[in-house]
Amino acid sequence: xxxxxxxxxxxxxxxxxxxxxxxxxxxxxxxxxxxxxxxxxxxxxxxxxxxxxxxxxxxxxxxxxxxxxxxxxxxxxxxxxxxxxxxxxxxxxxxxxxxxxxxxxxxxxxxxxxxxxxxxxxxxxxxxxxxxxxxxxxxxxxxxxxxxxxxxxxxxxxxxxxxxxxxxxxxxxxxxxxxxxxxxxxxxxxxxxxxxxxxxxxxxxxxxxxxxxxxxxxxxxxxxxxxxxxxxxxxxxxxxxxxxxxxxxxxxxxxxxxxxxxxxxxxxxxxxxxxxxxxxxxxxxxxxxxxxxxxxxxxxxxxxxxxxxxxxxxxxxxxxxxxxxxxxxxxxxxxxxxxxxxxxxxxxxxxxxxxxxxxxxxxxxxxxxxxxxxxxxxxxxxxxxxxxxxxxxxxxxxxxxxxxxxxxxxxxxxxxxxxxxxxxxxxxxxxxxxxxxxxxxxx
Amino acid sequence: xxxxxxxxxxxxxxxxxxxxxxxxxxxxxxxxxxxxxxxxxxxxxxxxxxxxxxxxxxxxxxxxxxxxxxxxxxxxxxxxxxxxxxxxxxxxxxxxxxxxxxxxxxxxxxxxxxxxxxxxxxxxxxxxxxxxxxxxxxxxx
Numbered sequence: 001x002x003x004x005x006x007x008x009x010x011x012x013x014x015x016x017x018x019x020x021x022x023x024x025x026x027x028x029x030x031x032x033x034x035x036x037x038x039x040x041x042x043x044x045x046x047x048x049x050x051x052x053x054x055x056x057x058x059x060x061x062x063x064x065x066x067x068x069x070x071x072x073x074x075x076x077x078x079x080x081x082x083x084x085x086x087x088x089x090x091x092x093x094x095x096x097x098x099x100x101x102x103x104x105x106x107x108x109x110x111x112x113x114x115x116x117x118x119x120x121x122x123x124x125x126x127x128x129x130x131x132x133x134x135x136x137x138x139x140x141x142x143x144x145x146x147x148x149x150x151x152x153x154x155x156x157x158x159x160x161x162x163x164x165x166x167x168x169x170x171x172x173x174x175x176x177x178x179x180x181x182x183x184x185x186x187x188x189x190x191x192x193x194x195x196x197x198x199x200x201x202x203x204x205x206x207x208x209x210x211x212x213x214x215x216x217x218x219x220x221x222x223x224x225x226x227x228x229x230x231x232x233x234x235x236x237x238x239x240x241x242x243x244x245x246x247x248x249x250x251x252x253x254x255x256x257x258x259x260x261x262x263x264x265x266x267x268x269x270x271x272x273x274x275x276x277x278x279x280x281x282x283x284x285x286x287x288x289x290x291x292x293x294x295x296x297x298x299x300x301x302x303x304x305x306x307x308x309x310x311x312x313x314x315x316x317x318x319x320x321x322x323x324x325x326x327x328x329x330x331x332x333x334x335x336x337x338x339x340x341x342x343x344x345x346x347x348x349x350x351x352x353x354x355x356x357x358x359x360x361x362x363x364x365x366x367x368x369x370x371x372x373x374x375x376x377x378x379x380x381x382x383x384x385x386x387x388x389x390x391x392x393x394x395x396x397x398x399x400x401x402x403x404x405x406x407x408x409x410x411x412x413x414x415x416x417x418x419x420x421x422x423x424x425x426x427x428x429x430x431x432x433x434x435x436x437x438x439x440x441x442x443x
Numbered sequence: 444x445x446x447x448x449x450x451x452x453x454x455x456x457x458x459x460x461x462x463x464x465x466x467x468x469x470x471x472x473x474x475x476x477x478x479x480x481x482x483x484x485x486x487x488x489x490x491x492x493x494x495x496x497x498x499x500x501x502x503x504x505x506x507x508x509x510x511x512x513x514x515x516x517x518x519x520x521x522x523x524x525x526x527x528x529x530x531x532x533x534x535x536x537x538x539x540x541x542x543x544x545x546x547x548x549x550x551x552x553x554x555x556x557x558x559x560x561x562x563x564x565x566x567x568x569x570x571x572x573x574x575x576x577x578x579x580x581x582x583x584x
Contacts, residue, residue, distance in 0.1 A: 386508045386510075387510075389450075389452040389508045389510060390450070390510055390512075391448065391450030391487055391489060391510050391512045391559065392541055392542070392559075393480050393482065393487060393542070394541075396485070396487075397482070400484075418454075418484050418485070419452075419484070419485055420454065421452050421454065421507075421508045422508060423506065424454070
């Protein structure tokens with residue numbers, strides 16, 4: 001039990017499945033694996049791979065047979081845009097979310113009504129593990145929209161029976177007022193936005209430690225233990241980490257318990273492998289590797305062996321909290337070039353696509369990400385054709401605005417655009433290094 | 444009479460104004476007028492000079508992006524209301540001004556205004572009809 005502002009965080013386990021002994025859990029996983037293999041067998045992408053490899057539900061004799069299943073990548077989702085991975089008829093869908101694609105089009109993920117129920121149950125599990133009680137008021141400062149963060153947590157909180165304040169993102173001063181007025185005890189947002197709230201409060205002459213907040217569940221971007229300590233000291237709260245991604249379900253894949261020693265993976269619904277991204281063999285227990293996740297119970301769009309590109313470590317030792325599920329470490333990196341900027345997933349290829357849409361720009365550009373205070377800042381420097389560098393300021397400002405608007409359209413993020421004269425940006429021999437990430441590693 | 448003006452694109456970093464000017468100085472090129480338009484992120488250096496074609500080639504050889512545009516040099520009455528009267532004439536004729544800047548003509552110590560018009564030929568016609576003096580190339584350099 002932890003005591004924060006004399007408020008205890010109890011060790012509560014919501015569902016029996018969370019503390020199943022390992023052998024029972026694995027038996028359940030195997031049954032569900034056979035079931036999902038049967039359900040995806042008519043999805044063209046999987047049907048083809050199954051025929052090639054002689055895979056049938058019955059051929060899944062043990063969990064080791066998981067390794068015979070094909071991987072699914074973001075590119076596969078793009079090739080079957082918009083909803084080529086559906087296992088149910090369209091009329092059974094209850095909601096569609098999306099995440100950044102590697103190009104301008106988002107990757108869509110679909111849910112049946114049962115999937116939405118499952119999702120809210122999974123979010124409720126980690127929220128309860130991290131201290132949420134029906135009497136709490138929860139301030140959600142995640143974006144609501146195609147992004148799974150806002151809605152996922154929203155319904156999880158309702159599921160617990162707590163009161164949700166769907167404040168969404170933006171206007172930090174107003175958010176602080178709302179937290180004060182409603183006496184919200186729990187904060188849900190990205191960890192960097194929590195730092196912004198603390199900083200803005202200080203600017204307003206409010207000690208962030210005096211806010212009614214007692215604990216927080218953070219996700220949506222990688223962060224570090226140092227950042228946790230800073231937020232906890234700045235705001236006098238307990239900060240919990242959770243993990244998820246829209247292709248798998250959204251938030252709810254894993255989350256910390258009261259002991260905060262790794263995030264418990266909801267293994268009755270997901271099988272998580274930790275693989276060497278080059279050989280695709282499992283890494284030795286406890287070492288870093290790419291997380292590859294199979295969704296066992298989702299109805300609308302269960303993906304097999306989805307390559308998350310997230311690097312983390314797994315720990316299968318039972319936890320003192322009573323859960324027997326494997327725990328994952330913080331995400332420490334990516335195996336691709338995806339950037340997470342202010343909680344938004346951004347691929348350099350999206351920036352490139354935006355630039356292609358603006359006449360007069362060249363393929364020479366640089367992307368720089370910084371975090372001068374608490375918020376990430378994206379700068380795109382692009383060489384433009386000499387004829388566009390006119391003597392007229394207004395024309396060049398217009399060009400800059402156009403580029404900024406296209407980046408916002410394609411990548412969903414505001415960028416500061418800098419025009420550069422031809423042949424002034426660095427040229428690369430071989431693989432281009434167009435991205436300079438000046439934020440501390442892992443933050 | 445239209446005058447060629449060179450525009451040089453400058454990135455906003457220390458030394459970026461000095462560099463092209465040094466290139467011109469090293470080539471022994473003298474400037475008639477200079478003006479700098481700037482934003483937070485970039486600047487445009489505008490130059491009027493006699494050997495503009497030579498200056499352009501010297502700058503381009505050094506890697507600068509140089510643009511040539513036409514400006515009109517107007518000799519404005521040096522008395523209260525002189526400029527306002529002239530701008531009134533242009534406004535009435537519907538002539539658009541992109542930008543303008545002033546410089547001192549060395550020869551007779553007069554203030555000359557350099558205008559970048561959307562349509563310089565139409566502007567010259569209007570100004571000449573109103574009897575407003577336009578500085579000829581020979582008087583500039």
